[in-house]
Amino acid sequence: MVEQREHFVVRFAGEGGQGVVTAAEMLAQAASQVGYYIQTFATFPSQILGGPTWTQARVATARVFSPGDELDILVAFNKEAYDTHRSEVRNGGVIVFDSAQFTPENEAASIGLPFDELAKKTGNARAANMVVLGALTRLVNWEPGFMEQFIIKRFTRNRPDDESIIKANIEALHLGRKAAGDTELQVGQLAPPQKPEGIQVLMKGNEAISVGAMAAGMDFYVGYPISPATPILLFMERNLYGPGKYVYQSSSEIESINAILGAGYAGKKAMTATAGPGFSLMAEGLGLAWMAEIPLVVVDVQRGGPATGLPTKTEQSDLNLALHPAHGDVNLPVLAPGTVEECFWAAIRAVAWAERYQGPVIILSEMMLAERSENIPKPDLSKIKIENRLIYKGNGNSGNGASNVYLRYKENELQPMSIPGGPGAYVANGSEHDEFGDTTHRPHHHVRLTERRFGKLRLLESDNFERVNPNHNIAVVPWGGSKGPAWEAYGHLEKAKVPVSWFYTMELNPLPPKMLEELKKKDLVLVPELNYQGQFASYLRSLGVKAETINQYTGLPFQVKELVHRITEKVNAASKKKVTA
Template identity: 55%
Template sequence: MSKNLVVRFAGEGGQGVVGGAELMAQAAAQGGYHVLTFSTFPSQIKGGPAWGQARISSEPILTPGDYLDVLVCQNQYAYDTNLPDLREGGLVVYNSEEFEIADNSRAIGIAADRMAREAGNPLASTIIMIGAVAQAAGVSVSALEAFIEKRWTRGRASDAAIIQGNINALRMGVEEAKKAGLALEDLEPAPSHDIPRVMIRGFEASALGAMAGGVESFIGYPISPATTMLVYMEQNLTGAEKFVGQASSEIEAIASLVGAGYSGRKVMTSTAGPGLSLMGEGLGLAWMAEIPLVIVDVQRGGPATGLPTKTEQSDFIMAMNPGHGDMSVPVIAPGTTEEAFWASIAALNWAERYQGPVILLSEAAIAERAQDIPMPDLSKVKVESRTVSGGAMQNRRYAGDSVSPFPVPGGPGAYVANGSEHDEQGDTTHLPDIHVTMTNRRFRKLEVLSDGTFEAENTGSDIVVLPWGGSKGSARAAWEQLQAEGVNVGWYYTMFLNPLPPTLLAELKTKKKVLVPELNYMGQLAGHLRSLGVNAEAITQYTGLPFKVSDLKAEISRRVQGQ
């Protein structure tokens, strides 16, 4: 019995390859399996090479999987380009109307489109393919049927016919696989669970975390891969006091967030690299005038338009220093779907506590994945809100050397929130000593953000791994394998990248070598760590895809031995 099944559906955008992987994952999750999806597609509505991958496992999952057990392909190009990722002994299921594979010893050809049309259910060709995959990989077909029944029970008169049509399609695929007589080792039965789990996508986890953290206004501009969060907010952040708006540009979005934050609201937006670039000046205003707000940057390949739909971790430097002048914007980067939920709450709390902008660094691979996670325990949510001025300080907004009470328009304490250097009541001044005092004040406020948590294991080792963001999963899997093989390497991880938890930074400084796996060319976090006095070395990749565990394991191993 095998513990894992990795299936990739490859073809062109619009052929349902991403949807196929997600349907398979959804069905397996409902059947009790752990699942994780990953997809990649070009920036166009239809056409172009695309694929979706689902990993289904009887154990908790860290990554979407390095190599494929089953490759489902719609055309010759998809077959040629994805075949290198098929593991030895893996199976191919292909669209035999499009192309032929001469050697059918490990391949099942199915004329799925024609079969679907002939069955009077032209939309069901993907389900036929899923049926064949399930049969070949020993996934419970009855569980898939139960899922189909649930998925298409929508209280409509047509439900029964659609469900039956789809179940018939699934069985057609099963028969095709049986006819071919090809099979993989059976998948272990699904584990039983004693805690409630949800099937959730990364952007939904970020959005729900933000709602749990008390977000009130969300103003954004459509941009891949961050649009999903704006759309989710438009649908779900509702009610009398809530506002969701589509801005005319990211420049408008950030300035309106400053206005909304200034007016007393808890505010957020989602964007990607190009949008964050445009927001630089507005973020400076939020830093300077001390306005709480949160920006979710769903990183994609850059610079300029770059790779709009691919994953990368190359915005760290910009997130910390998004604009001109002396500023250091707090950065939180979730590494898993679960962390995405809690990171939004932490970001809103940080923004409210230190009264300034916070950047939440997500990435395409996190935002777009679907995964089963334990239902977040809402009793653990702690929401912080800025201390509102009661007027005791009159018009003095920026008095003292740390956070001061926030005057909310309509209430007492009228002042001018000012993007120019200013005195205690917000009036412009150019006096050197005031600029020194106020600059010190703005940086000193960061001290209230020293509560970031971190993971630390095998800390006795001189050489440690410190991944960030979505590279956590691959790095963790690689580290666990190295541990099991007796390689002595330590593990550190935090989603609180700026400011770093002080204890973590102190410990990292004592290490001979800190290896930082990150998806960029420059080694951005490693460079920052070196500037803080840590002997950090980056392990980089910039393919637009996540690290493979095997690649990372080999590279860590090489660096450890090369000491």
């Protein structure tokens, strides 16, 4: 009796350039096309060619939130990959290896295939990936039609050689299937797909942020290449065209931030994207945007830090910097999406926030979201409420010599902004200023304007947060990309009747006030996060929440089982303490 499975996890591991990334992408596309849910995870070395690379794909009959802890199938393109990843294969899992490269010893549940040799038999050496996909889809008893349909769709490109490429790939698929079938190995029967309702899109986090920002009306992008944010620059360089839209690759992140500052001041909805090192360089510019009240959006796709750190690994260690990127009294709004779908909506909200409160907004994304493919419901763009800053329409000085008419910094919260070329000339000033924008050092101005800058944050407060079983004394509150594994862990905790609540928001600053109020009442708030210092827990403590971090800093995301274990331990310890007290 073959075990019925609701999901399976496959990892492709090898050398960069061997097709490791393409194989996972193809599997994601094929699976999502027939109605399975998919989530991938990718990690590469920071070099152009070669180096140990691996990708993971999880295919499921219902929505999944993490790339999966244990491997059902490991596809090892070389011996090093096998040695590194073997321990993560579950009992009953199967190893598919390239027998032209190596043969593992004492490995009963394994299938050796000469990937390239089999591909060459089809007359198309580039079909090696299809040999692999054939083998592994046979291991979960996928009907061959699924992959065949995918091959036909993928390679129908209106080119003369379409037909021969399709034929070779289908042949390669069956060669792989047959080789796997001959071994009679199985990792279970994957249940038939349950097609999600409504139209779905398959996107990566960086793509979701890019499309989201454009849908929100972002019309000015200047950026500098840096892993893992470069795909956003490339997207904009291909797509941000049309009347009034501008894109440019800058000469540094210092130039990027100051360019979008100039554009935001001049009336554009301006954005840049970067990662840790670039974000550090933007510090002074972000302080100016806060001081002079200039709308702009900076996306920080976090990677491992500090300094050059781990350019291609994932970490959530830029929160402190995002909240307080510059010297002086500065506290920036921060949105940290937790899924690919939230990346889209975070971009929409960030552009809206910048316009609404007339200042800089940070999106904290992460490498694991940026490079993750996930099927999500197609966002309905007609439901997006595009926000535009209030614009001054008075007489200003209109070049007639009467000045000091428009008072940019008069009100205690904010007021319509004048735009260069129109009425209301003023100086957007990074020195402390009075209502005109003129430099002043007098205490009453510094007091009033400091309070004005902080007061405006109230305009961003919302009720956008998740709460599940809110009445327990202990709550789990993850942030950003750790939401996924934490949410799966929470499912296990619920089943095990561990008394713990769930709260979550992508609006890290300002936090939804009602959520903060509820968290303040908890005896303990546990924060899963990927950094050493427990940055979000520390931030929550500063707001009066009894928060403790559950952290990890390997450069990889949390495993679900680890979170279940660590949260349960903390909850048990806290309950025991309560009883003895």
